[in-house]
Amino acid sequence: MGKCGAMIWTRAHIGCGNREERCWQSFYARHSRLPDPGSFRHIAVVGGGPKGLYALERAVSALKDGSGKCCIHWFNSDNFFACGPNFRTTQPEFLLINFCIGHIRCHTRALPVSVIPSFPDLVEWIAAKTTSEERPAAEDFASRALVGTYLRDYLYCLFDHLPEHIEICMVAREITAMEPLPGGRIAFPPLPGYVYRSVLLCTGHCYDNSTSFPDEITEKPGFLYFRSPYPVALLDAIPAGDAVAVLGMGLSFTDVALALTEGRGGRFHGRDTLTYSPSGSEPLLYPFSRSNLPMIPRMGIYHKTYRLFYLSQEWADRLKKKKPLDFTSDILPVLQKEICFAYYSTLLGSREENAVSEYMDKLPGAQRFGWKQLLFPAAQWQKEYSSYGAFIIDYMAHTIAEAEKGECHSPLMAAAAVWRIATPLVAQLYEFCGFTGESHREFLKNWYGPLSRVSFGPPVVNMKKVLALIRSGTIRLPGEPPAQLRVDQEQVMLSVPDGLQTVTALIDARIARAALEKGNNRLYANLNDKGLVTPLVNDTFRVGAITLDRNGRVITASGSVLQVYAYGTPTEGTVLDNDSLSREKHNFGALWARTLKENCYEKT
Numbered sequence: 001m002g003k004c005g006a007m008i009w010t011r012a013h014i015g016c017g018n019r020e021e022r023c024w025q026s027f028y029a030r031h032s033r034l035p036d037p038g039s040f041r042h043i044a045v046v047g048g049g050p051k052g053l054y055a056l057e058r059a060v061s062a063l064k065d066g067s068g069k070c071c072i073h074w075f076n077s078d079n080f081f082a083c084g085p086n087f088r089t090t091q092p093e094f095l096l097i098n099f100c101i102g103h104i105r106c107h108t109r110a111l112p113v114s115v116i117p118s119f120p121d122l123v124e125w126i127a128a129k130t131t132s133e134e135r136p137a138a139e140d141f142a143s144r145a146l147v148g149t150y151l152r153d154y155l156y157c158l159f160d161h162l163p164e165h166i167e168i169c170m171v172a173r174e175i176t177a178m179e180p181l182p183g184g185r186i187a188f189p190p191l192p193g194y195v196y197r198s199v200l201l202c203t204g205h206c207y208d209n210s211t212s213f214p215d216e217i218t219e220k221p222g223f224l225y226f227r228s229p230y231p232v233a234l235l236d237a238i239p240a241g242d243a244v245a246v247l248g249m250g251l252s253f254t255d256v257a258l259a260l261t262e263g264r265g266g267r268f269h270g271r272d273t274l275t276y277s278p279s280g281s282e283p284l285l286y287p288f289s290r291s292n293l294p295m296i297p298r299m300g301i302y303h304k305t306y307r308l309f310y311l312s313q314e315w316a317d318r319l320k321k322k323k324p325l326d327f328t329s330d331i332l333p334v335l336q337k338e339i340c341f342a343y344y345s346t347l348l349g350s351r352e353e354n355a356v357s358e359y360m361d362k363l364p365g366a367q368r369f370g371w372k373q374l375l376f377p378a379a380q381w382q383k384e385y386s387s388y389g390a391f392i393i394d395y396m397a398h399t400i401a402e403a404e405k406g407e408c409h410s411p412l413m414a415a416a417a418v419w420r421i422a423t424p425l426v427a428q429l430y431e432f433c434g435f436t437g438e439s440h441r442e443f444l445k446n447w448y449g450p451l452s453r454v455s456f457g458p459p460v461v462n463m464k465k466v467l468a469l470i471r472s473g474t475i476r477l478p479g480e481p482p483a484q485l486r487v488d489q490e491q492v493m494l495s496v497p498d499g500l501q502t503v504t505a506l507i508d509a510r511i512a513r514a515a516l517e518k519g520n521n522r523l524y525a526n527l528n529d530k531g532l533v534t535p536l537v538n539d540t541f542r543v544g545a546i547t548l549d550r551n552g553r554v555i556t557a558s559g560s561v562l563q564v565y566a567y568g569t570p571t572e573g574t575v576l577d578n579d580s581l582s583r584e585k586h587n588f589g590a591l592w593a594r595t596l597k598e599n600c601y602e603k604t
């Protein structure tokens with residue numbers, strides 16, 4: 001049981017351990033030998049995470065009635081196929097998914113006929129496998145390692161249903177370049193002889209943040225610089241007692257904090273409020289970020305959710321006709337109105353618009369809750385707190401308590417839920433440069449971060465742990481933003497509330513975004529240099545992503561047709577919010593699969 005009511009399912013609950021990993025290794029060994037090119041038709045999927053897995057199922061289902069042998073080469077940087085880096089089966093069990101298990105299903109009936117007749121959703125799967133007396137509920141949470149095990153089970157199931165004429169070959173190899181061939185076909189230069197009739201890129205978060213810091217910091221002798229905290233086992237290199245700067249205060253910061261404390265033998269005690277007993281092996285953590293604000297946590301939200309009042313499909317359909325839109329003038333006012341309505345309708349227990357408006361009108365302006373208090377709560381911290389740290393501790397305790405009430409009872413959580421629920425509607429307006437270039441830039445720079453901070457936070461139990469770590473002194477809070485790193489010949493220092501703190505390590509705990517022109521990914525930089533992809537430019541705004549057509553196919557610099565498609569994170573920028581386990585959202589993998597039969601069998 002988690003420390004705040006919801007069950008947290010781990011691999012131990014389904015009796016899963018080293019034996020399962022050994023089975024995987026032998027399965028991988030059996031299916032990772034590249035057959036001679038021979039008479040196969042070849043297809044490539046680059047990226048072995050969940051999106052690659054989903055796309056594979058679509059590809060096999062689309063090709064199931066073809067005649068003639070077809071081999072799908074599935075490339076990944078390592079052999080963690082199906083789970084990818086984020087749901088690695090070998091990671092510590094305290095690293096949790098960020099929403100409840102009811103939302104996770106890797107097989108969907110919403111798609112056309114599949115070679116897989118049926119496959120359970122995560123709740124059903126745990127129920128069938130668990131050795132525990134407890135029954136899983138949709139609102140429970142799970143370790144990411146358990147979700148990885150579930151995804152891998154789906155891969156086994158896909159292999160069980162492979163038609164005879166289709167082979168899947170898993171290749172643990174990073175693809176760094178492509179060569180265009182006549183007819184839109186592709187070769188990967190290090191693999192001579194293979195001609196791919198179609199390629200899907202589902203490379204996930206493969207970008208690099210390291211250009212954000214000067215070499216004086218990242219290459220300073222003796223200084224530990226982590227361009228990403230994953231896999232968290234890398235952080236074992238940090239000595240106990242050292243002072244560590246952590247850039248980013250979001251979901252990855254929570255992972256870092258737990259890896260360096262619970263992962264080093266520290267223990268949390270209690271139920272409502274947690275306390276922390278250190279093991280003595282922890283370093284001291286100094287987190288900082290652009291806003292220096294923690295996220296708002298979430299309980300498992302499944303059945304009981306806030307219902308939007310003003311934002312609706314009709315609203316989105318009306319706005320679609322006006323594209324390109326300006327986020328601040330066309331969308332934000334209605335979003336703000338909805339946030340206020342969510343807050344006060346929940347407070348009053350009434351969705352009667354007049355009653356809610358009358359109540360709000362009677363409140364003095366300064367007392368009225370609005371989007372500014374939700375998104376930028378630190379604006380007036382000096383009025384009530386002796387220090388910024390005292391404000392953060394109070395803010396965390398308050399948001400934890402509100403999250404535990406749930407969004408149908410807590411006005412704050414109802415307001416925070418608005419963006420989460422409205423994102424699919426706004427995504428329809430955003431996609432394919434639906435905002436003007438200037439508005440696109442402003443939305444990504446100023447709004448997307450604060451909105452995500454309040455709506456897509458970690459499970460409550462993890463935020464309670466972070467708060468316990470702050471109270472124990474293991475995490476030292478930043479002052480009012482901005483905090484800055486400085487470097488001189490001897491040391492790297494972080495500005496903290498009472499001066500400068502020398503740090504011996506820096507962990508970049510931000511998820512890097514695509515920055516094509518900065519070349520922050522080797523494969524995409526190579527494709528860009530060769531004109532095989534083109535940078536996405538909205539008016540004058542250079543988005544950093546690649547340009548795609550409506551089917552997710554890359555647009556080349558010369559306009560020539562290349563059978564290369566993208567799915568998942570490489571489509572961010574063109575679409576909004578594709579970064580989840582969802583099979584339904586922006587399913588470019590299914591669109592790609594529809595093109596395969598023609599590319600494989602009808603064209604020679």
Ligand SMILES: Cc1cc2nc3c(=O)[nH]c(=O)nc-3n(C[C@H](O)[C@H](O)[C@H](O)COP(=O)(O)OP(=O)(O)OC[C@H]3O[C@@H](n4cnc5c(N)ncnc54)[C@H](O)[C@@H]3O)c2cc1C
Nearest residue numbers: 047049050051076077084097098174175203204568580581
């Ligand atoms: C730490 C973390 C936790 C998350 N937790 C959740 C969660 O709880 N729930 C949720 O819905 N979402 C979560 N997400 C979002 C997550 O990105 C998606 O759920 C999911 O992992 C996306 O799957 P994907 O296949 O697109 O990408 P990934 O899972 O990132 O897989 C991409 C794979 O492609 C490989 N690759 C990249 N480039 C190449 C190349 N050139 N050649 C060969 N291989 C390559 C990578 O090594 C990687 O294995 C989390 C993300 C992170 C970073």
